[in-house]
Amino acid sequence: MAAATAEKVQEIREVTRIERIGAHSHIRGLGLDDALEARQVSQGMVGQVKARKAAGVIMEIIKEGKIAGRGILIAGQPGTGKTAIAMGMAQALGTDTPFTSIAGSEIFSLEMSKTEALTQAFRKSIGVRIKEETEIIEGEIVEVQIDRPATGTGAKVGKLTLKTTEMETIYQLGQKMIESLTKEKAQAGDIVTIDKATGKITKLGRSFTRARDYDAMGAQTKFVQCPEGELQKRKEVVHTVTLHEIDVINSRTQGFLALFSGDTGEIKSEVREQINSKVAEWREEGKAEIVPGVLFVDEVHMLDIECFSFLNRALESDMAPILIMATNRGITRIRGTQYKSPHGIPIDLLDRLVIISTQPYEEKEIKQILKIRCEEEDVEMNDDALTVLTRIGMETSLRYSIQLITAANLVCRKRKGSEVDVDDIKRVYSLFLDESRSTQFLKEYQQEFMFNEMTQEEMETS
Amino acid sequence: MNNCSSYILCLIHLLVLNGSSRKCWPQIYEGRRKIHFTFTDGSELAEEYDFKSDELIVRKWKRKGTLGGHGRWEMEVGEQHAPVNLDVEGLVESNVNPIFVRKDTKSHYQWRIRNLPYPIANYNVTVKQEDRQIVISTVNKKYYKKFGIPDLDRCSLPLEQAAVEVAHANNTLIISYKKPGTVLDFEKKMMMEIKKLKASKDGDVDCTPS
Numbered sequence: 001m002a003a004a005t006a007e008k009v010q011e012i013r014e015v016t017r018i019e020r021i022g023a024h025s026h027i028r029g030l031g032l033d034d035a036l037e038a039r040q041v042s043q044g045m046v047g048q049v050k051a052r053k054a055a056g057v058i059m060e061i062i063k064e065g066k067i068a069g070r071g072i073l074i075a076g077q078p079g080t081g082k083t084a085i086a087m088g089m090a091q092a093l094g095t096d097t098p099f100t101s102i103a104g105s106e107i108f109s110l111e112m113s114k115t116e117a118l119t120q121a122f123r124k125s126i127g128v129r130i131k132e133e134t135e136i137i138e139g140e141i142v143e144v145q146i147d148r149p150a151t152g153t154g155a156k157v158g159k160l161t162l163k164t165t166e167m168e169t170i171y172q173l174g175q176k177m178i179e180s181l182t183k184e185k186a187q188a189g190d191i192v193t194i195d196k197a198t199g200k201i202t203k204l205g206r207s208f209t210r211a212r213d214y215d216a217m218g219a220q221t222k223f224v225q226c227p228e229g230e231l232q233k234r235k236e237v238v239h240t241v242t243l244h245e246i247d248v249i250n251s252r253t254q255g256f257l258a259l260f261s262g263d264t265g266e267i268k269s270e271v272r273e274q275i276n277s278k279v280a281e282w283r284e285e286g287k288a289e290i291v292p293g294v295l296f297v298d299e300v301h302m303l304d305i306e307c308f309s310f311l312n313r314a315l316e317s318d319m320a321p322i323l324i325m326a327t328n329r330g331i332t333r334i335r336g337t338q339y340k341s342p343h344g345i346p347i348d349l350l351d352r353l354v355i356i357s358t359q360p361y362e363e364k365e366i367k368q369i370l371k372i373r374c375e376e377e378d379v380e381m382n383d384d385a386l387t388v389l390t391r392i393g394m395e396t397s398l399r400y401s402i403q404l405i406t407a408a409n410l411v412c413r414k415r416k417g418s419e420v421d422v423d424d425i426k427r428v429y430s431l432f433l434d435e436s437r438s439t440q441f442l443k444e445y446q447q448e449f450m451f452n453e454m455t456q457e458e459m460e461t462s
Numbered sequence: 463m464n465n466c467s468s469y470i471l472c473l474i475h476l477l478v479l480n481g482s483s484r485k486c487w488p489q490i491y492e493g494r495r496k497i498h499f500t501f502t503d504g505s506e507l508a509e510e511y512d513f514k515s516d517e518l519i520v521r522k523w524k525r526k527g528t529l530g531g532h533g534r535w536e537m538e539v540g541e542q543h544a545p546v547n548l549d550v551e552g553l554v555e556s557n558v559n560p561i562f563v564r565k566d567t568k569s570h571y572q573w574r575i576r577n578l579p580y581p582i583a584n585y586n587v588t589v590k591q592e593d594r595q596i597v598i599s600t601v602n603k604k605y606y607k608k609f610g611i612p613d614l615d616r617c618s619l620p621l622e623q624a625a626v627e628v629a630h631a632n633n634t635l636i637i638s639y640k641k642p643g644t645v646l647d648f649e650k651k652m653m654m655e656i657k658k659l660k661a662s663k664d665g666d667v668d669c670t671p672s
Binding site (some may be wrong): 090130131132133136160163164165166167168169171172173174175176177194196199229231241245246247250275278416 | 529548549552553554556599603605607608
């Protein structure tokens with residue numbers, strides 16, 4: 001009995017791990033109409049009409065794919081939807097356009113130099129559409145069997161039986177494949193294709209033989225014939241790979257394995273040059289086409305002067321992607337220098353950028369965003385509570401009030417309520433301090449904290 | 463003087479004549495004569511012959527992928543003995559499945575499919591001349607396989623149903639295809655050609671076969 005409960009808990013944990021709600025998971029696109037006019041509330045986006053329209057224009061540039069190396073800076077106060085706009089662009093571009101998102105501080109690592117990290121980010125954002133012959137496995141699932149070890153921890157063991165109209169084969173599954181099978185919710189009766197090289201699983205539909213009237217199915221369930229012939233086939237597929245992936249494949253033996261582990265290290269410049277000329281050759285022969293993508297650098301003020309001068313140069317290359325940066329800083333010190341500059345970015349780079357600015361949200365916009373977040377997190381909230389939360393959002397910050405949604409929902413659930421009401425909000429508001437109240441508190445009790453024995457100069461926060 | 467096709471023979475001559483590809487001299491190791499070719503397009507071919515009986519034990523190809531990088535060895539003849547890492551591969555055919563291996567004899571091309579317990583009446587082996595392929599199908603729909611004979615493709619010789627023999631014993635289905643006379647001649651010449659090549663001593667080679 002206890003074992004059964006434990007089993008259940010584990011199962012739930014797994015499901016939640018797959019479908020987690022992130023800070024921007026309610027964003028589905030930019031929310032523009034065909035004339036690029038921003039709808040007030042659409043695709044998870046609220047307000048910021050001008051900024052979104054501007055982003056829409058940039059999108060058109062990207063989709064056309066002709067202009068290389070443009071820089072766009074999204075500037076605005078914290079919590080005004082800069083990252084949301086970038087995410088919206090990523091969503092609207094679809095999966096076939098490479099979209100790389102990094103934070104400015106990500107490039108400072110001991111494993112590789114700053115410029116190498118930036119170059120890799122650049123090359124991850126350029127796609128190459130090419131026809132390639134790959135080995136795929138296509139068949140109907142007869143049985144999926146995944147065994148957890150008796151101790152509850154350790155590697156899982158999996159077996160997958162696939163069949164076509166002519167044959168049947170049993171496969172042993174590795175960890176990655178077990179994970180993607182559970183993620184795809186593949187079950188007996190599904191027709192799937194598995195790309196052998198990448199391990200990507202695609203569900204084609206349900207088998208006709210499983211179409212029984214008492215099965216509960218969604219409206220989108222498609223029925224397909226069981227494939228014929230051999231399970232393993234060679235097929236020509238057109239897909240987009242990034243320049244970085246080609247670099248890695250060519251940089252060492254068994255190279256593509258490095259892509260899985262993420263440990264790619266530095267790539268020699270000769271390899272890159274070789275790839276560039278190869279790609280140019282493919283383009284001339286009409287074998288491949290370039291898909292310029294987007295590199296999004298969040299918190300761009302964290303880059304230092306060396307990176308900025310590298311960017312100046314890199315943006316001039318005709319293989320450069322569209323570079324989108326976001327910052328919440330005003331006039332501040334450029335990292336690595338004593339000079340001050342708008343947004344912490346040198347003037348010569350700023351000159352090459354077009355700047356989109358975001359404005360603080362208005363009250364009704366905040367209310368709308370909170371409403372969307374409630375839906376995203378599956379939280380029922382009554383109107384009064386929402387009004388109170390909106391007030392909190394106006395006085396403190398949007399992020400803080402979004403955090404309170406989750407907390408208030410938990411409090412409500414503990415008192416076995418069905419809807420979050422004003423009391424729940426009040427409760428969590430008193431439980432969790434926001435930034436300004438915390439600062440207030442610190443100012444009052446500063447003397448009682450550690451290391452205040454000596455008077456010290458005011459600390460500089462940047 | 464086992465299985466060698468005219469293609470390989472031509473190849474040897476080609477190599478000797480214009481030296482367009484790099485080649486390693488045969489290396490004798492563990493009772494096997496190993497030969498390794500690297501072609502100008504980057505693909506590699508490795509062959510291993512039994513030193514005493516001159517039977518072809520292994521022939522494998524390594525071709526470059528479209529995007530570059532090193533491919534993996536594809537076995538044309540012989541068995542893959544390299545260990546497989548399940549976590550790297552993602553998914554591997556379980557070893558309870560039928561295992562398909564080509565293992566030639568002097569007079570026949572031969573394929574052995576192990577782990578096939580069904581009686582011989584269960585199998586249909588047909589030659590599809592238009593696709594240049596031999597198709598094994600099963601009445602109980604458990605096994606199906608299409609394969610070609612690269613040796614005959616390289617010589618552009620036709621496939622004939624009459625040359626196919628099927629046997630079944632010890633859970634193994636054995637399919638034999640009688641080598642045409644021309645191929646046998648070629649293979650004889652080829653083996654002589656290979657023997658003429660100077661063999662290097664153990665480990666004393668400038669490149670590593672396989």
